[in-house]
Amino acid sequence: MTDLSRVLPGFPTAQYAGLLPALENNKVTTAELLTLDIADLGKRTKLPLLDLKRLCNAVLEALHVDLGVSEKQPDKPSALKQTASDLAQRWSTISTLDGSLDQALGGGVPTGYVTEIVGESGAGKTQFLLTMLLAVQLPPPHGLGRPALYISTEAPLSTTRLAQMLRSNPFFKELDQKPTLDRIMSTATPDLESQEHILQYQVPVQVERHNVGLIILDSIAANYRAEYERGGSLGSNMAARSADLIRMGHLLHDLARRHNLAVVVANQVMDRIPSSHSGGGTPALFAIKSSVAATPKSPLPAPAAAAPSSTPNIQQMPPQDSPLASRSRGPWQPPPGAEPTSSLADMVGVRSSMPEPPPEDPPAPASLLLDHQNRWVTGWGDDPYADPNHFKTPTLGLVWSTQIAARIALLKRPVYGRKEILEDEDLPGGGVALRNWRRWMKVVFAPHVPGTGQGLDGAVEFEVNMGGLKGIEKDKKE
Incomplete structure (x- = not known):
C-alpha cells in the first residue's frame, strides 16, 4: 500500500x-x-x-x-495496563555530565524519543554531542552502559577532541572503568541517498548486533538542503521534501522506541524574515500603495505616476503582526499621509470597465499567523523585547518539528571589550573588539520536562572547556 x-x-x-x-x-x-x-x-x-x-x-x-496491546503477548505487559512503577523502570536518560544542565533536562536526554539539538555555528552543538558519546557508556543513572553510533553528514568524528575530553573531564577521573573510543562507531553519509540507505538497512543491524544505546545524526539538515535547495527549485520540491522528512522521522522514532535507545539529531538555523502585514498585502505592494496614495490624484495622471520613482524604503514596511510583538512595540501605524487604497486600480488612478471583484475575506487573526506560531516551537522570538531582525529558525520547517519529541536550543551572544591599542596603532571605533561568547541551553519543548520561559528566562548558561560542557553558577554570573 x-x-x-x-x-x-x-x-x-x-x-x-x-x-x-x-x-x-x-x-x-x-x-x-x-x-x-x-x-x-x-x-x-x-x-x-x-x-x-x-x-x-x-x-x-x-x-x-x-x-503493545496484543493479547498474543502474555509475557509482555500491555502498554495500556502499565502502572507508574512499570513506566518508571523503563525510563532512562543519558547525562550531560553537568548537574545544572541535567536538572533542566529532567535528568538528561531520554531514551525512546527523538531529540533535536539546534543552534548557530559555534553555539556548542558538537561539544554537546561528543559529551553524550562518552556518557552513554557509563552505567546507570548517568548512562546506559551501551555503545554509541555517530552518523556524520558533514565533518568526520573528532576523535582528538574526544580524547581530550576523556583526559580533562573531572567526572571520568574518578571512575575505575572509563569510556573508550572503541565503543563509538562512526560512519559518513555524503548524500541523501546513502543516508536513507544506511539508516534503513545498516543501522538496524548494527543496533541489534552491538546493543547500541545512542544514535547521533549530525546534522539532519545538511543533505536535505543540498538535495532540495540547489538550482533554486525549493518551491517545486517542497512536497517531496516533506514526504521524505516524515518518512525519516518515522524511521528514527521506530528505532528509538523498539530498541529503547536515544536518537539525537543536530540541526542548523537560518535567519527568519518577517512576513508581510496581515491586512496590507505584500510589503512591496503596501509601500507602492502608500507612495502613490500620498501623491495628489489627477484626472489624467502621467505615465510616470503609475509607479514610484524610487525603491520603497524598508522602514515603510509593516512589522510582523503578532499579539506578542504588539505588546512590546505598540500597534503599527502607516507613514504620515499614507492611505492604503482599496484596489490596484485606485492606486494608479485608472478604472476598468470590468465589474469590481467581490471584497476579500477578512484576514486571519494574528495569533494564527505563522510568524506568531513559530515563536513557540523554534526557540527564538518568544522574548517580547527582542529584536525581530535577529530571530533565527531551525531549518526544515514545521514539518520536521512535528517529527521530533524534544527540541533543545543552544543560544549564544557576543561579549565585547576594549582592545589593547599600541602607541602607533589607530583603530576605528575606539578599539572595541569581540572578547568572548556567552552560551545558554534552552528547552523549547519536551515530553518529560516543561519548557523554559520566554527569551533566556529559565535558560541555563554554560561554557565550553577542555572537559566538555560546564554550567555557570548564578553567583559566578553576578
Whole structure:
C-alpha cells in the first residue's frame, strides 16, 4: 500500500505480494484498509474479498503488537495496563555530565524519543554531542552502559577532541572503568541517498548486533538542503521534501522506541524574515500603495505616476503582526499621509470597465499567523523585547518539528571589550573588539520536562572547556 512500509516497517509483505500492487495502484492507505468496508474495497481494487479480509486482520494484529496491546503477548505487559512503577523502570536518560544542565533536562536526554539539538555555528552543538558519546557508556543513572553510533553528514568524528575530553573531564577521573573510543562507531553519509540507505538497512543491524544505546545524526539538515535547495527549485520540491522528512522521522522514532535507545539529531538555523502585514498585502505592494496614495490624484495622471520613482524604503514596511510583538512595540501605524487604497486600480488612478471583484475575506487573526506560531516551537522570538531582525529558525520547517519529541536550543551572544591599542596603532571605533561568547541551553519543548520561559528566562548558561560542557553558577554570573 501507499504507506504500509512507513506505518509498519516490519510487516511481512511477502505473503501478500499478490494484493499489494492493486492496492498501490488504487492508492489505498493503511487507514482506509482498516476503516472502509470490505465490499467497498473489493469494488475499488477488484480483489477477492476473502483475501482482503485476511490482509486487514493481519495489519490490525500487527498494529496491536506494535502498540503493545496484543493479547498474543502474555509475557509482555500491555502498554495500556502499565502502572507508574512499570513506566518508571523503563525510563532512562543519558547525562550531560553537568548537574545544572541535567536538572533542566529532567535528568538528561531520554531514551525512546527523538531529540533535536539546534543552534548557530559555534553555539556548542558538537561539544554537546561528543559529551553524550562518552556518557552513554557509563552505567546507570548517568548512562546506559551501551555503545554509541555517530552518523556524520558533514565533518568526520573528532576523535582528538574526544580524547581530550576523556583526559580533562573531572567526572571520568574518578571512575575505575572509563569510556573508550572503541565503543563509538562512526560512519559518513555524503548524500541523501546513502543516508536513507544506511539508516534503513545498516543501522538496524548494527543496533541489534552491538546493543547500541545512542544514535547521533549530525546534522539532519545538511543533505536535505543540498538535495532540495540547489538550482533554486525549493518551491517545486517542497512536497517531496516533506514526504521524505516524515518518512525519516518515522524511521528514527521506530528505532528509538523498539530498541529503547536515544536518537539525537543536530540541526542548523537560518535567519527568519518577517512576513508581510496581515491586512496590507505584500510589503512591496503596501509601500507602492502608500507612495502613490500620498501623491495628489489627477484626472489624467502621467505615465510616470503609475509607479514610484524610487525603491520603497524598508522602514515603510509593516512589522510582523503578532499579539506578542504588539505588546512590546505598540500597534503599527502607516507613514504620515499614507492611505492604503482599496484596489490596484485606485492606486494608479485608472478604472476598468470590468465589474469590481467581490471584497476579500477578512484576514486571519494574528495569533494564527505563522510568524506568531513559530515563536513557540523554534526557540527564538518568544522574548517580547527582542529584536525581530535577529530571530533565527531551525531549518526544515514545521514539518520536521512535528517529527521530533524534544527540541533543545543552544543560544549564544557576543561579549565585547576594549582592545589593547599600541602607541602607533589607530583603530576605528575606539578599539572595541569581540572578547568572548556567552552560551545558554534552552528547552523549547519536551515530553518529560516543561519548557523554559520566554527569551533566556529559565535558560541555563554554560561554557565550553577542555572537559566538555560546564554550567555557570548564578553567583559566578553576578
